[in-house]
Amino acid sequence: MADVKTVFINGVEYPFDAGQTVIQVAHENGLDVPHYCYHPGLSIAGNCRICMVEVEGDAKPQVSCKLECAPPPWVSEPLRIQTESELAKSARAGTMEMLLVNHPLDCPICDQAGECHLQDYSYQLGQGQASSSTAKTKLPKNVAFGEKIVYDAERCIKCTLCVRFCEEVTETNELNLGGRGDEEIVIMSSKGEFETDYSMNIIDICPVGALTSRDFRFKSRLWFMDFADSVCTGCARGCNVITGGRNGSMMRMEPRHNADVNQWWMCDQGRLDYRYVNTPTRIATPRIKTADGVWAAATVDDAILAAAAALKAAGGNVLVDGGCTLEEMHLAQQLAAALGGKATYAAATGEADGFLRVAEQGANAAGAELLGLARATKAGAAAVLVVERDANVPQALRDGADAVVVFATDADHVPASAQVVFPFGSSAERDGLFVNTDGRVQVAQRNPGIGPDNLTPPYELLEEILGELDAGYDWHGRDGIVAAIQAQPAFAKISLPAAQATAEVGATS
Amino acid sequence: MTAKKKAAAKKASTKKASAKKAAAPAKVVRAADGSYPETRILSANFGVKDSWTLPVAKKNGAYKSLEKAIKTMTPAEVIDEVKTSRVRGRGGAGFPTGVKWGFVPTDTDKAKYLVLNADESEPGTFKDRFLMELDPHLVLEGCLLCAYATGLDVIYIYVRGEYPLSIARLEGAIEEAREAGLLGKDILGKKGFNVEAHVHPGAGAYICGEETGMLESLEGKRGHPRIKPPFPAVEGAFGCPTVINNVETLAHVPSIIEHGGAWFGDLGIAPDPDNPRAMGSAGTKLMGLSGDIKTPGCWEFEFGITVRELIEQYGGGALDGRTIKAVIPGGLSMPVLTADELDVPMGFDALVKVGSGLGTATAIVMDDACDMVEACENIAHFFADESCGQCTPCREGCHWMEKIFTRIKAGDGTPADLDLLEHLFVNIEGRTICALADAAVWPLRSILRKFRHEFLAKMPGHADPHAADAKASDAAAPVGAK
Amino acid sequence: MSTANAAAGQSADRGTAQPPTPVSFPPKEIKKQCDGIVTRYPTRMAACLPVLHVAQKHYGGWISPEVEAGVAEYLGVSDSHIRGLLTFYAMFNSKPSGRHEVWVCRTLTCWLRGAVQLRSTALEKAGVEACGVESPDGKFLVKNMECLGLCEEAPAVFIDGQPHVNVTPEKLSELLDACE
């Protein structure tokens, strides 16, 4: 067998690894080859035919997703591929036309609009005018695939990504193909509900609007939303996600590829967990309890002074939510030192599911341990309490802390003992570092479209309070805080990303 | 006895047995009067009473070749003999069988399978049914020879569900063979030659005749063809090396072993020494005729008989008062021949040369009473109905073509529709996983090009001004062949 | 028949209805046959087609959702896999098939020899408008089949799995009249 290790794509020579197909090499090198049924995490079906390319010397175009870069054994020359030749383009345009023959063209009501590959490629390859004037095939619409997913067979291009996902990733086989020819549709097991908790991933991998989320259904058009790269704080796995929101509401969370953490996936529980962010009892502005026991809205500056005054009088411990960032936990430690107490973190324990979800629920529990925070196992006194969500800091811990200064997202989570309350952002609204269960440091970024306006970052509030306590703490800013953490011996072997770093940066201990 | 069986037996019994399988028939030449005689090698036992039972088959020489191979030949010698015979696949593609067997790896720990393609769903094709119903032991012997040559373990005979009698006869033959020690462990006393055979019934899907679709169906899935490579010889049924052959192909193997590959290669049409792609058409072939002719049926000839001879000498010619308009020479999926193009010999290369193909060598004849637009609609409906739905151009394109033909038939078509069809042909042919879409395009495109005037005649105000001339010369109408 | 229809009704809107209770499959009449089929293949899934043939014959010509679930359990596959097969292969029925199943070949050769008239005759006899629908009296299910492979004796019709060839409309009428 000839030993060929390179492939020519559009005249440029690229090396490849054994077993790689043309589309993989093309994508690795930044070439845009359209695809629907190809997904790097699933087996190759080659049925959508949109990724066809020209192989020089071959009259027939071939699908690049299944075309191995290694030439057949009897050929000793590297393959020469053209992705933008007349043949390749006309083959793809022809496929595009076929895909749209029976497509309902209901983009105005389709949630996928804006992130739909049919839209993208028809903009690239399609023609303005439809060649077909015949009636379109009618297929089932608005079919429930369990409680979370809606299937529209008319929009479906039968790429079988969802079927393959349930077969290969979750191995639960709920989905299958039914019918034949142009009446082929995806059908679901008669149990009517997914056994797997990873079903909503099929919505993400569906290249068109055939599978949409019941939760996100018709909530917002994509182009109104703000997106940010973040980390799921549902458990300590720290799945990489993209948060989406608009006008202060969080609307969805989608997994972001990270080969070392969550690959392309995330669990439904984590995905739908965001709803606590939109609670009607969100705290938007700082509040101070007046002498007659009534809550009054206050400016940030007044609240900081009031908090410092209250803490000077009380002193004591600090209890933080296990879902706080590394920066917040570090400052909590400083604050506790200034108050003459100790900082502890609270986190729940759930059940691992054997795939992504781990038992540890505190998203930054590993970070807390590195910083040297002890885990709060039972209720104990703490002057400062930071509550992001009920799950990690349940009522018993909150009430037992007898705290005077409270940082909380939800007014319902503020214990009666509180004197000053600061609004706390949810995980989608705060910048910061998280250390996941494997010791990997990850960056979460604030999504400006989510949460109350003008939310002061908690680390700034904590620094201001520390400053007011006359404990000799200087303003560091986020870079300074990260540098201070980095200087600790426990972080000697871990390199923390700079505060401005993009979310892609991450280091493993 | 079922009506079908009776009819088949009757048809077979009317034929004169011109050659006994035992004696090697001499090279056939066209008779002095120009007629083309049958050469009955495969069909030698057709018409013999109870030819499907083991005692009768044994009397007529069944399993002698198997015995010969096992006792006197190595597996490699069997493959060489088949290679020498130049026998090509009889299912339509015409791939050299010996070469295919040679691809099966010999150094593998995996089980190896033979899947016998008896899913004869190609419209107009019924030749394998005759073999399975009238000589199942010949088929089984061929399978066993293949098993011996390639060292495989299990034979699955994938018979289409619409052939209940074939299924029953094959199951009966397997049962008889098992009892006679021709299946199972240490066959005919050969240590380590263990083969099992099972009939696997299909359930009504044309696509399962495609070899990889058949493998999927055999594995209990929907018959969605696989992308090749990997080829079945390396990774086939259940992920193991698999040989897939047509019934008729393997039925040839016993006589090849008995008389030698060279004898078989001498029959039929020799390869063209100047053209490496013209591999010749060795041996005999079951050929069939159906449609608008007096006596449809199935006969065995050496390759070389022309389509016209077949129709006139055996098919009895056109029905009274009608003239033949078009012939699809091999199953539904081959380009059509017009009445003027019928003097071409039935053979793999000769038919390709005139822009058609041998396919399954069972021709469908259409006469002047046939409306070609409606015929196209019928053909397009078949492929639309049988498209598995896996890949886009076929799933959407076949239905789209059908809709256009329906529109033209209803009188709502315009010449732009014909251009649109040509555009679709380009976007469908060669753009799919398997050849079903190609098979849909070939007959439709050839009919559209050769009988364009009939389409234009259905378009009010758009009739071809030269329609009269075109009709007069009919087939002489310019053919924009491929 | 009424129970069968009720079962079909249950399966009609599968989206909201309770999942069907699987029958215990295989019933003892066909247990030996089914177990025998399963041993022929290296995987249980491969036995799907032959087992479904046996099941369809046993359960009166069609596979109800309950049988479908039973077969799925027996072969260790998802019931959507079985439904995928039932809707892919033309010979399987997932709706009641009537006491007699009539297949009329519609492909080119039979069409040339008059299959269209045969279909109208069969539909008229069954008293239905279109193929694939059980006749109101539950007697016939007429199916428009692609090539049945009896082209040399076209046009061809199958009645309850038995082939009839060179059929004329008159002959078909007689054949259908002879059905109980």
Added chain:
Amino acid sequence: MTVTVKPVRRRKASFLDRLYLPAIAKGLSITFMRMFKPKVTMQFPEERWTVRDEYRGMPVLVSDDEGRPKCVACSLCEFVCPPKAIFIVPDELEAGNNVERGPAVFDLNMLRCIYCGLCEEACPEEAIFMSKNYLVWGAEREDMIFHKDKLYELGGVREEGVKKWKDK
């Protein structure tokens, strides 16, 4: 460029001019002539102008020939609206409606609207039209935010145009 100044000589007023009587006569003759010509004053609001086809009045929502609301809440008008006068909250509609999606809230702030017509241009459903209605008033600022029901009432039924959900 050089600027050249060309002085215009003014004619000196004659005696007749200075008398002003001819001018008065001329002016009165116009007045008298008008008395015998048709009246042009319109008794607004009882009488109204018929406006030209291309006139862009207040944007309104229309229903199809079966009286079903046409808007599917695709929010393209909201996106395209330069002064951000449109606010939509989409909602899922029950079966039996024109289509599965429609606006739960469709607010049009007429204090912001600049009558540019981009909403009509952008609408893929032909559901929003620049009407001929130029009579937009309100006593309060809130009155000038037109809600969905009011907009449909103003728009009425429009039979022509796309009906792509008709057989869905």
